[in-house]
Amino acid sequence: MLNKKSIEDLNVSGKRVLVRCDFNVPMNDKGEITDDRRIRSALPTIEYIMKNGGKAIVMSHFGRPKGEPNPKYTLEPIAKRLSELLNKEVIFAKDDVVVSDKTKEIVDNMKESDVVLLENTRFRKEEEKNGEEFAKQLASLGELFVNDAFGTAHRAHASNVGLSSQLPSASGYLVKKEIEVMGKAMSNPERPFVAILGGAKVSDKIGVIENFLDKVDSLLIGGGMAYTFLKAQGLEIGKSLVEDDKLDLAKELIQKAKEKNVNLILPVDIVVASEFNNEAQFKTVSIDNIPEDMMGLDIGEKTIEGFSKVIKEAKTILWNGPMGVFEMPNFAKGTNAIAKAMSEAEGITIVGGGDSAAAVEQTGLDSKMTHISTGGGASLEFFEGKILPGIAAIDNK
DSSP states (O other): OOOBOBGGGSOOTTOEEEEEOOOOOOBOTTSOBSOOHHHHHHHHHHHHHHHTTOEEEEEOOOSOOTTSOOGGGOSHHHHHHHHHHHTSOOEEEOOTTSSSHHHHHHHHTOOTTOEEEEOOGGGSTTTTTTOHHHHHHHHTTOSEEEEOOGGGTTSOOIIIIIHHTTSOEEEOHHHHHHHHHHHHHHHSOOSSEEEEEOSSOSGGGHHHHHHHHTTOSEEEEOSTTHHHHHHHTTOOOTTOOOOGGGHHHHHHHHHHHHHTTOEEEOOSEEEEESSSSTTSOEEEEEGGGOOTTOEEEEEOHHHHHHHHHHHHHOSEEEEESOSSOTTSGGGOHHHHHHHHHHHHOSSEEEEOSHHHHHHHHHHTOGGGSSEEOSOHHHHHHHHTTOOOHHHHTSOBO
16 A cells, blocks of 8 residues: 555645645536536545645646646636635636746735635646746745645646655545555455456557456456457457457457456447447347447447346446447446446445546446546556556655
8 A cells, every 4th residue: 555645644734735636627618617526526635724724725737728828728717616615715816827926925815724726737838747947836835735636646747746846745635535445456455356347449458457367356348449359259340449450469368367267258249330320220239240230339238237247246346438338328328237236236336537437427326436536547557557656756654
């Protein structure tokens, strides 16, 4: 287990505390936030600082402004939403260079329990390069640093890794929970330990599969990546998504699973359609009977039944990647069924960010999961067994 300082190891009273959050939330064309889960996830850390008489200087990136100021990517709407959620006015430091004399003045005038939100850290090109000068400018605003942005933990940026080298640092509640829950699953899981992998490509998940083969009892594979495995076994997959250059690798992984006594389970039936379209004609076929002119867009009923049985018998369940094209209602059944099976399982259920998190929210079953990771890319790298620079940089206990 990573033995990192957490926010409770710091004395925040009367101190200016820089908090790195991940407020990279989806917005519509009118600049309205359509899903504020990432903002809500940061509340416990910010509230702890307020309650203990600290001054919270919150920062985040948003979108891809390419290292220069762009009003389209301002954090102003996020300041508004954060004010509503905290029930307290959050002062927005509107500043194209993020840290100028104007912002320093706002910070100097803070009282205990005040909250200031800085402008988008990616308005500065040094942010993504972990530029020391920018890290120092940010550090000049505070006395302590709390990293609560798991979503960017796999990137070494000025506002996470850079700041950790400038100020005494600790993890916030969200990062602490991510490390604890996922760390325990990966290092000392209750068994049976089952991982469910979906999504489009095998190539995105090679490292994850290889790491899981040393840890899990069963590995369930659905989504677009399943067709590469099915074709590797000599099956006709029609017009389904496939990575022909990964067929040998798929064969190797199937072989490795056998050698390690991991139960690698592929779909036995799938839902096929004539085209990639919710209105297309569709039907369920066995994997031995995939028509040449059709494509697989979801897992079928028998596969759902088989997968659900394995999930419900497990003690630790980890899911990353949808089972089909869940954005289209006709092909969301498999993904929704996995969410349902996990919500009914008695074991520890962990959903690894990105599309799987979105899918679980779509079903309204998010409150039934032990943990939904806030970082897609970060949780993938964590599952691969990689060291996340944003976490590694936090002070040890």
